[in-house]
Amino acid sequence: MAEQNEENEKSQDPTQKRLNDALEKGDVVKSQEVSTWFVLAGGTLMMMVFAGSMGSGLKTTFAGLMSNAHQIPADGAGLLRLSGRLGVEVIAAVAIPVLLVALFAVGGNLIQHQLVWSTESLKPKLSKISPAAGLKRLFSKVALMNFAKGIAKIVLLGTVMAMLLWPERTRLDTLVTLDAAAILPFVSIFALKMLGFVVVIMAFIAAADYAFQYKQWFEKQKMSMREIKEEFKQTEGDPMIKARIRRIRETRSRKRMMAAVPDASVVIMNPTHYAVALKYERGDNAPVCVAKGMDALALKIREIAEAHDVPVVENAPLARALHATVEVDQEIPAEHYRAVAEVIGYVMRLRRGLRH
Known part of the structure; x- marks a missing residue:
């Protein structure tokens, strides 16, 4: 009985074939925190680089709209033309930054694993609708880890926000008395400062999460001695048959x-x-x-x-x-x-x- 348990215990590192099969099925290491970090870092970088040009373009568009508001026809056809023109100008102002952020999002996935095309996740499985399987996933080690990770993120980011806002509390009180043109530079600089701290903190969280996800994925791919023997027979052939041949x-x-x-x-x-x-x-x-x-x-x-x-x-x-x-x-x-x-x-x- 002990020998049989040892045979079935998944204690052996996965073979390359096992890893390749997992990749073909779409079973890869994926950390949502890494993807989130790339989007956040990309968005922050785009704000630093394109904030001026985007703001300038949108300011010109809406300033022209406000100054010529009395000339805008109020009928349905005129409003449709206006909304179409505004849509084109807004899209033109933000298209490049949004596209680059999208590329960052794709890069956040590609850096974790190679591009995979698999329909395995689309196949119907009873475990996806089983209440018992759902409860098991709800109270699993992964679910508890995700819960702890969420709490840690809230605590860390809340602490950083409080540390950044506290020294500026007196200036924040006076912002309500200032003109909008005077508020914008302060808000812009302060927002970038906060985003910079958030990006740094999220980098550590993403690295820790990726290490955890990789460990979980690798443990899931481990094999028992029986599985290794079966795989060897499938790939190399039965040793007895090979010896006979x-x-x-x-x-x-x-x-x-x-x-x-x-x-x-x-x-x-x-x-x-x-x-x-x-x-x-x-x-x-x-x-x-x-x-x-x-x-x-x-x-x-x-x-x-x-x-x-x-x-x-x-x-x-x-x-x-x-x-x-x-x-x-x-x-x-x-x-x-x-x-x-x-x-x-x-x-x-x-x-x-x-x-x-």
Whole structure:
């Protein structure tokens, strides 16, 4: 029972295949705080850069509207034209900043994970409408963490706002007596100051939240030993089947080699440990290895060679070198040309002598 529990316990780090499968399903690390920070930082930056031009454009538009209010036709068609013109001018004034903030929002997601196209989240699941599953999510570790995170954000941001507003309390009291033109510069500077502090605080919150979300996601991807074994069988095949296939291939390869030994020109041996059968015909670039083996296989090659009158030459260093450097059906390496040529030359002279 203990061994079975250990097999099913998800204590192993996920494999790359498991991570790739999660990505394909749209199961990725995502921190909403990181996305929020990018939007907030982008909006603050856009205010710093474009506030003047946006304010100037909108001021000109609405100043012209107010100064020419008596000339604006009050009928339906005239109001429609006016609203359309105002809409175009307002959009023209804020289009670039809004577009850049949207790009920041997209960047906040892309920086966390690569672009994913998945329909997995659109598939109907009973767990999404199950009251029991809903209660479980409501009181889960993630839900408690989100609640604590929300409280921490309120406390931190409230504290910062209070610290910033308290020194300015006397100036804030006098703002109601000032002209709107005098209030705007103070409000603009103070708003940017507050946003700057908020961006800094949110950066720490976003970093902590991303670390938490990544840890939760990684823990969810962990695998049990049984899952790892099953995945290995799916990707690499059953080890028993692979071993059986390997044995079948080795048997076929050995039979093919044995069938090629009778046609060999010479077998070079290290008396009992190594045997390499070579075939050479006039016009070939170099001798080709048609069979090789060690120990019992080497003795079998020698037995077949002697049964078919194939010369067997004992040359221990050359046999070991050829066995280590040449594969079956391959030409011998150039560094062994001379030594093998001497052996084949000796065999040819021996055969000519036997004929005479």
